[in-house]
Amino acid sequence: MRALIFAYKGARFLWMKFLMPIDWLMSYLLFNSNDVKYSSFRNIGWPIINVGIGGSCKIGPGFCSNNREMSNPIGRFKKCSIIVGNNGKLTIGANVGMSSTAIVCYKSIKIGDNVKIGGNVVIYDTDFHSLSSKDRMNFDIDRQNTSSKPIIIKDNVLIGAHSTILKGVIIGSNVVIGACSVITKNVPDDQIWAGNPARFIRIND
Numbered sequence: 035m036r037a038l039i040f041a042y043k044g045a046r047f048l049w050m051k052f053l054m055p056i057d058w059l060m061s062y063l064l065f066n067s068n069d070v071k072y073s074s075f076r077n078i079g080w081p082i083i084n085v086g087i088g089g090s091c092k093i094g095p096g097f098c099s100n101n102r103e104m105s106n107p108i109g110r111f112k113k114c115s116i117i118v119g120n121n122g123k124l125t126i127g128a129n130v131g132m133s134s135t136a137i138v139c140y141k142s143i144k145i146g147d148n149v150k151i152g153g154n155v156v157i158y159d160t161d162f163h164s165l166s167s168k169d170r171m172n173f174d175i176d177r178q179n180t181s182s183k184p185i186i187i188k189d190n191v192l193i194g195a196h197s198t199i200l201k202g203v204i205i206g207s208n209v210v211i212g213a214c215s216v217i218t219k220n221v222p223d224d225q226i227w228a229g230n231p232a233r234f235i236r237i238n239d
Contacts, residue, residue, distance in 0.1 A: 057102075065093075078102050081114035089118040089139075094128035094147065099135070119160075127189070138162075141201075142184035149187055152195035152213065159185045159201045188223070210238050 060080035065072050068085040072093040079101030085091050101113040112134050118124045119140035127147035134153045137143060140160040151157075163170055164179035183202030187193075191205055194213035199205070204220045211217060212228025212235070221227050226235040 072097065075099075079113060081116055083116045085118040086120035086122065088121040089123070091116065091118050091124045091126075093126045094130065096129035097126065098131040100131075100133035122159075140180075141182040143187075144185070145187045146189035146191065146207070148189055149191045149193070151193045152197065154196045155193050155199070156197075157185060157187075157199040159183060161201065194228075208238055 057077050057080055061075060061077040064070075064080060064083045065075075068083050068091065070083065070085065070091045070093060073095035075093065075097040077097075077099045079099075081099050081101050083091070099114040114132055114134060115136040115138075116124070117136075117138045119138075122139040123142045124137065124139040125143070126145045127149065129147055130145055130149045130151070132151035132155070135151045136156045138156075138158045138160060143157060143159050160182040161180055164176050165181075166179065169179045170176045181201065185199060185201060186204045187199070188205060188207040188209075190208045191211070192209075193199070193211045194215065196213055197211050197215045197217065199211075199217045203217050205211070205217065206221055206223035206225070208224045209221050210226045211221070211232065212226065214230065215228050215232040216230040217227070218231045221232070224238050226238045227233060228235050
């Protein structure tokens with residue numbers, strides 16, 4: 035039995051090593067085909083990336099994303115998704131890590147340095163639809179009356195798994211967001227917030 039376990043772990047290790055250059059190549063092709071400005075990166079698997087007409091995506095050095103089922107111990111077996119709409123502007127700082135994360139940027143999202151984004155976190159700077167039921171009856175009117183507002187996430191932020199970051203918020207530096215939180219308003223520097231909707235828990239010292 036021990037021999038079988040050892041053989042399995044060895045085969046898995048070799049398989050992951052084999053996939054690493056493929057992951058890099060696929061990420062390279064996706065970044066360049068979407069005109070993403072980037073430096074160094076390390077992707078496990080490769081994310082979904084789509085940058086619309088007039089949109090821009092800039093990713094700082096040390097970027098890391100987890101997109102593969104075999105390498106994701108948190109139980110969310112799906113790729114990261116980075117969607118930038120027409121004329122949207124997404125900026126991701128240095129040493130940012132994410133796992134099974136979805137970012138949808140229709141207007142502007144800025145993520146600072148050393149930000150860690152937990153599994154299944156979603157960051158949306160748009161409502162996707164109008165709040166008016168009459169508007170939603172017509173596709174074009176619905177799109178015209180959809181609200182979008184910029185999001186800013188400052189340096190050294192930790193966002194817990196399954197959290198939702200909604201449009202128009204600023205998350206300060208050195209903030210911790212508890213798992214499953216919904217951020218609907220600004221979070222000052224050096225604080226811990228959690229809940230739905232999220233509220234202040236304590237100072238992060």
